[in-house]
Amino acid sequence: MRVRANEYPKESARVIREEPHVRESVTGATLNFDAKRRAAYAEVDSEQWRHFAEDVKNHVLMNLEHYLEQAATALERSGVRVHWAEDAEAAQRIVAALVREKGVRRAVKAKTMISEELGINPLLEGLGVNVLETDLGEYIIQLLEQPPSHIVGPAIHLSLEQIRRLFHERFGTPLDAAPDTLAAAARKLLRQGFLEADLGISGANFVVAETGTLVLIENEGNIRLSTSAPRLHLALVGIEKLLPRFSDLSVFLSLTARAATGQRLGTFVSLIQGPRRPDEIDGPEEVHVVFVDNGRSSVLADDEAWETLRCVRCAACLNACPVYRQTGGHAYGYVYSGPIGAVLSPGLVGLENTKPLPYASSLCGACFQACPVRIPIPKLLLTWRHRAVEEGLTPRFEKAAIKGYALAMTQPWAYRLASKALRLLPEKALDNTVVPVLQAWVEGRAGLKPSSKSFRELWEEGL
Amino acid sequence: MKERILSCVRRALEHRPSPVLPDPLTLPSLSREEAVALFTERLSGNGGEVVRLPDLKGSREWLEGFAQSFSGAAVSRMVPPVLYPALPALPPEEAPLGISWAIGAVAETGTVLLSSREGRRTQLLPPTHLVFVPEETLYATLLEALQALKGDLPSAIGLHSGPSKSADIGQVMVRGVHGPGRLVAALIAELSD
Numbered sequence: 173m174r175v176r177a178n179e180y181p182k183e184s185a186r187v188i189r190e191e192p193h194v195r196e197s198v199t200g201a202t203l204n205f206d207a208k209r210r211a212a213y214a215e216v217d218s219e220q221w222r223h224f225a226e227d228v229k230n231h232v233l234m235n236l237e238h239y240l241e242q243a244a245t246a247l248e249r250s251g252v253r254v255h256w257a258e259d260a261e262a263a264q265r266i267v268a269a270l271v272r273e274k275g276v277r278r279a280v281k282a283k284t285m286i287s288e289e290l291g292i293n294p295l296l297e298g299l300g301v302n303v304l305e306t307d308l309g310e311y312i313i314q315l316l317e318q319p320p321s322h323i324v325g326p327a328i329h330l331s332l333e334q335i336r337r338l339f340h341e342r343f344g345t346p347l348d349a350a351p352d353t354l355a356a357a358a359r360k361l362l363r364q365g366f367l368e369a370d371l372g373i374s375g376a377n378f379v380v381a382e383t384g385t386l387v388l389i390e391n392e393g394n395i396r397l398s399t400s401a402p403r404l405h406l407a408l409v410g411i412e413k414l415l416p417r418f419s420d421l422s423v424f425l426s427l428t429a430r431a432a433t434g435q436r437l438g439t440f441v442s443l444i445q446g447p448r449r450p451d452e453i454d455g456p457e458e459v460h461v462v463f464v465d466n467g468r469s470s471v472l473a474d475d476e477a478w479e480t481l482r483c484v485r486c487a488a489c490l491n492a493c494p495v496y497r498q499t500g501g502h503a504y505g506y507v508y509s510g511p512i513g514a515v516l517s518p519g520l521v522g523l524e525n526t527k528p529l530p531y532a533s534s535l536c537g538a539c540f541q542a543c544p545v546r547i548p549i550p551k552l553l554l555t556w557r558h559r560a561v562e563e564g565l566t567p568r569f570e571k572a573a574i575k576g577y578a579l580a581m582t583q584p585w586a587y588r589l590a591s592k593a594l595r596l597l598p599e600k601a602l603d604n605t606v607v608p609v610l611q612a613w614v615e616g617r618a619g620l621k622p623s624s625k626s627f628r629e630l631w632e633e634g635l
Numbered sequence: 636m637k638e639r640i641l642s643c644v645r646r647a648l649e650h651r652p653s654p655v656l657p658d659p660l661t662l663p664s665l666s667r668e669e670a671v672a673l674f675t676e677r678l679s680g681n682g683g684e685v686v687r688l689p690d691l692k693g694s695r696e697w698l699e700g701f702a703q704s705f706s707g708a709a710v711s712r713m714v715p716p717v718l719y720p721a722l723p724a725l726p727p728e729e730a731p732l733g734i735s736w737a738i739g740a741v742a743e744t745g746t747v748l749l750s751s752r753e754g755r756r757t758q759l760l761p762p763t764h765l766v767f768v769p770e771e772t773l774y775a776t777l778l779e780a781l782q783a784l785k786g787d788l789p790s791a792i793g794l795h796s797g798p799s800k801s802a803d804i805g806q807v808m809v810r811g812v813h814g815p816g817r818l819v820a821a822l823i824a825e826l827s828d
């Protein structure tokens with residue numbers, strides 16, 4: 173996927189200005205998710221669960237080589253073909269080879285973020301494969317040719333009205349159709365897709381090293397169908413997704429569901445140990461797992477950012493974030509948005525390509541409170557900001573401006589001088605591009621208007 | 636490629652301390668009656684339905700009534716013949732009712748556990764899914780269920796905790812999106828006649 177994160181300031185301002193319904197839809201949905209998450213955390217000893225999950229993930233990450241070997245051995249023992257991809261190109265080569273070798277014409281996809289990261293849909297389309305996203309939200313954004321706006325609810329930015337109009341144009345459903353009617357129209361089309369597909373593509377929420385189990389969480393049943401109906405199943409799995417023991421699933425399944433949607437467990441959980449056995453009547457003939465690095469091992473080597481690899485992609489931090497809520501995920505310019513995107517993306521694709529993201533936060537700390545694996549997101553936002561300064565990635569004027577600001581704020585004479593100078597500026601001087609520093613600001617906002625009198629003067633006059 | 640990735644991981648972890656793996660977190664177990672009550676409350680809360688049947692004979696009688704509103708059924712091969720409904724047998728692609736035999740259930744989450752050995756399509760394609768659950772396999776917690784299953788894992792286990800649902804269209808909850816829109820769990824207290 174092309175990284176457009178450096179356009180975040182302009183793009184976020186544009187979304188707020190030109191697409192006000194996005195803010196409305198995203199705010200409504202995320203506040204709802206967040207309230208459910210809080211209630212579900214309150215039902216259990218969530219502090220104990222979060223510490224446990226953090227400790228298990230830390231243990232796995234610090235022994236990752238061992239657990240990758242163990243998982244690969246267990247998977248192969250149950251008949252899974254295991255592949256390794258160090259980057260997106262390598263993953264694409266593996267998928268393309270499978271498609272050619274097995275004569276794949278039709279593929280169904282279970283919602284997976286790593287597939288977005290690796291650019292699997294454009295690859296398959298280029299190979300002439302008919303690709304169908306089967307998660308209802310993913311299907312909707314596939315029709316619109318958009319990337320996901322949220323990790324769990326990919327179409328969270330769209331209003332019911334917009335979806336009604338889309339389905340009316342594509343499937344002839346009435347413009348006032350109930351959501352049930354719309355879902356039924358999609359179900360009919362997608363059901364056919366499941367039964368005709370040669371290949372089902374999924375990610376994995378976890379892979380259990382001990383038993384070689386692929387674990388997938390969902391609510392619709394499309395993942396169970398994608399991994400059950402086609403003759404081939406391919407799972408794309410980040411190397412950080414491992415859990416040591418089968419029993420670890422008891423906390424991780426429930427904690428992830430609580431964090432993501434406030435459920436005690438996803439409506440459907442698949443525990444997959446390999447292809448159909450000789451005594452079984454259905455299921456895929458072949459299961460392929462691709463372990464993907466694509467920047468993860470260099471994040472692991474990073475003394476601070478490695479903690480982002482604990483992430484279980486529940487999106488609880490997106491739902492808790494007052495900044496994400498304003499724009500949804502598209503403005504962030506990369507597959508992972510919101511607070512976790514702001515600290516994970518610089519590690520995966522380079523800080524120089526994601527400079528504005530660590531600044532897309534008020535540092536309120538809500539993301540850390542929500543995170544089921546206690547990733548210190550606010551601390552890491554500051555880490556990336558410090559590094560941006562150290563690496564000279566911040567604008568040249570910033571240092572001078574901060575120095576000037578420090579002087580004005582610590583010396584009364586300088587403060588008085590500066591505020592007087594601002595007040596003496598001609599009308600509308602800050603309304604256009606005369607001061608280049610303010611250009612980005614005024615592009616998305618009304619111009620700045622200095623008060624004609626200082627607060628001190630107003631105070632002396634009795635306000 | 637595997638070696639290259641593993642050596643990158645190895646280099647990344649040089650001189651890094653290894654934290655210990657904590658013991659699994661356990662929750663208190665429950666009596667049979669408590670587990671049944673909790674399972675019923677939780678699965679119903681998730682939008683599923685629960686009935687409790689005394690034994691196979693009682694289950695047979697209940698099934699005769701339940702099956703009347705369906706025109707046919709796909710029945711998993713793990714279901715004992717006494718619990719085959721008096722309905723035409725249909726493939727899962729066409730059947731309005733799918734009938735499964737659970738390999739376990741979890742009270743704390745309101746979940747039935749389904750094995751790929753009985754056929755996955757029966758569990759997924761029909762709009763109504765009836766699952767028989769012998770009460771002796773009802774576990775209080777997910778941890779207990781996982782520990783009991785670990786020794787003999789089929790190619791796939793499905794954990795179903797309610798009807799298929801989605802809120803992807805304008806945040807309105809819709810049922811029966813891809814999987815069954817109706818899930819009925821029938822607990823059988825004793826596996827005798």
